[in-house]
Amino acid sequence: MSGKQSHQAQSAHLNQGNEALVLRQDKDGVSYLMLNRPKAYNALSLGCMQALVHQLGLLADDKSIKVIVISGSGKGFCAGHDLREMKEGGTEAFYQETFSTCADLMAKIQSIPQPVIAKVHGIATAAGCQLVATCDLAYAAADSRFATPGVNIGLFCSTPMVALTRAVHPKQAMAMLLTGEMVSADKAEQVGLINESVAPEELDARVDQVAQLIAAKSSYTLKVGKGAFYQQRDMTQSEAYDYCSRVMTENMLAHDAQEGVDAFLGKRPACWQGR
Template identity: 60%
Template sequence: MSVAEDLETPLVLRSDADGIACLTLNRPKAYNALSLGLMAALQAELDAIASDRAVKVVILEGTGKGFCAGHDLREMRARTDAAFHEQVFAACSKLMMSITELPQPVIAKVHGIATAAGCQIVATADLAVAADDTRFGTPGVNIGLFCSTPMVAVSRAIPRKQVMEMLLTGEMIDADTALRHGLINRAVPEAELDAAVSEMAGKIASKSPLVLKTGKAAFYRQLEMPLAEAYAYTSKVMVENMQARDAAEGIDAFIEKRSPKWTGE
């Protein structure tokens, strides 16, 4: 798909219901390749959602035959200067960091293929559910472009030997393998994908938004800490969490055997 075609239609579609925002990559003819335009549109949506108290969960999905085929190679070859390439990879890195730093949990809803930066999105998302015929890969080595930036997320999601095999051979893996490696949470028949993701998102959306925000931020921060430091940090997080209205409400509701009423405070 050309840049001109990109400008004729929304590159990211958004729909909201019951505290769940669904963001859909919308370049189906290009397997939702991450053009600069698409990344900018997705970044804008994530930035808006970050401060939207009505949104408790985000679902990322793609239109057409595949989730995301990675970067737009036609766009990358149309501009060969290093400055443009720096712009592309900086935009992509910012996008991945935004997914991780977003207060709301992000679920990748994957079908067809998720390759290179598309696989990176799956690995970056907090959770991922895929149709059981989905294929995943970091095939850059096949075209002379090692998947160095996708490697950052994928190597943090699956074991070292498995990710090195993906990176060095460029071969695709199926959904069952991705599940065994820990790249995705579930693999379901494609006909059940919508229901499986909706069920997962609904369960998460029923929780306190304050607790979701607190827990997600603490999870990623403590991962990079030494063990003793991680315990000291998370102990402080627990103390702060205990002072929240939602913690008091949740504990009281548990003791009183009733459903909690969250305020997000």
Template identity: 70%
Template sequence: MSEQSMVVQRNKNAVAWLTINRPEAYNALSLECMQALIYHLKDIAKDRSVRAVVLSGSGKGFCAGHDLKEMTAEPSEALYQQTFSTCVELMQTIQQIPQPVIAKVHGIATAAGCQLVASCDLAYAADNTRFATPGVNIGLFCSTPMVALTRAVHRKQAMEMLLTGQMIMADKAQSIGLINAALAPEQLEEHVTEIAEQIAAKSSYTLKVGKEAFYRQADMEQAEAYAYCSQVMAENMLSEDAQEGIDAFLNKRQPCWKGR
């Protein structure tokens, strides 16, 4: 399977739909698969016609985590370092591209697959989806998934998942903040499409500014965050799209975004 075919992309209504295409392996994140995702995401980042991204998995589940068969076929520290550094690049790319990334989750999302969900800006799941960070069960603590998980959910909830390795259902994942909503499987596609297209109707410039500021301020002290975000808003106010949006609001018309 070629690098590109491991990830399938289709664009519709300013939304890029990315599907991990390894159904025979529960969409496990092999090196090539992660590299393909990074390639697509970085390419999307340069495409001004795309204003939102939906990430999903083919077959029976969203993503089962790293490809353990690949990692144990010819074990070496160099392979492990490359695997985990590529995983880190993938998770950071999701949060660094200007477009919001929405996870559409079904079946299972475990280990690095759960990390993938936690790294996306928004996440919606079928209500029969199961989530876990089960590395502890096989002697491999989910340390890199822990980074994303502890930034998405309460620490004690994250620790319970990491220490027990137990599966949790979508309703629990929603209650702890790992996903935005759990929906009936037949409603998932329609709901995610509605959210993605609602976001894609906004100014691409404003989305870029807001997403970047969200992640930068999250690790700041409150006073520093307010100072930074005040400057961001002042600069945002001077943009063409903010001027257009305010004028459209005051004059009760639809805005015409320029993306700047």
């Protein structure tokens, strides 16, 4: 698959009826994954999460893809777990499978080598807000809104809390979790849940701009940097410096770092080889 050509949307292996739960389109080194349950505000059914995990697994091994963008179809990004499905499932085993699959999905987003960008419009609530907080970067339309409203229906957003408390200030996270109130895109940007809010008509262009800026870098360097970011953040400062010193030493010995330094000193564009 060429990173220089636009491809037709490819369906994930899991479907609901005749419709794919996740649509994929690759263009110029960027893979665009779209949640495809518009009538349910892209609620994360078990099948939808499994389809997304499947696509992310395929992309992790695709050297032509340097950046991944996750978006939602229809009127909103993602309304969280599918409460109707969970009610109908009704057993402890089904609940455990749902939440375990969700945890696997969030872990997959942060463990794959490519940076993952959330492109948010409409609402991102509960596990949808968790998805935004988990992605490496997040950009949102200025009229989008965010919430962890489980408390309103007697179901505290405990799993969304894991990602939320690692993305925003504890007091801000606790306010969202305890009140269940909607947060504006401006507020979400202020507290660090998203990188930037932009006019709705500018969202696609802004995300494409950021994705292409990142895609122009060495894929090896992106992989090293993303992996180190998540490894070091739960270490003590001393442990983090020891670990990152080893990472930087290994990085410096790699071909792309040597090429990058030579290109900088020679005032020429670098020619990355992803190693």
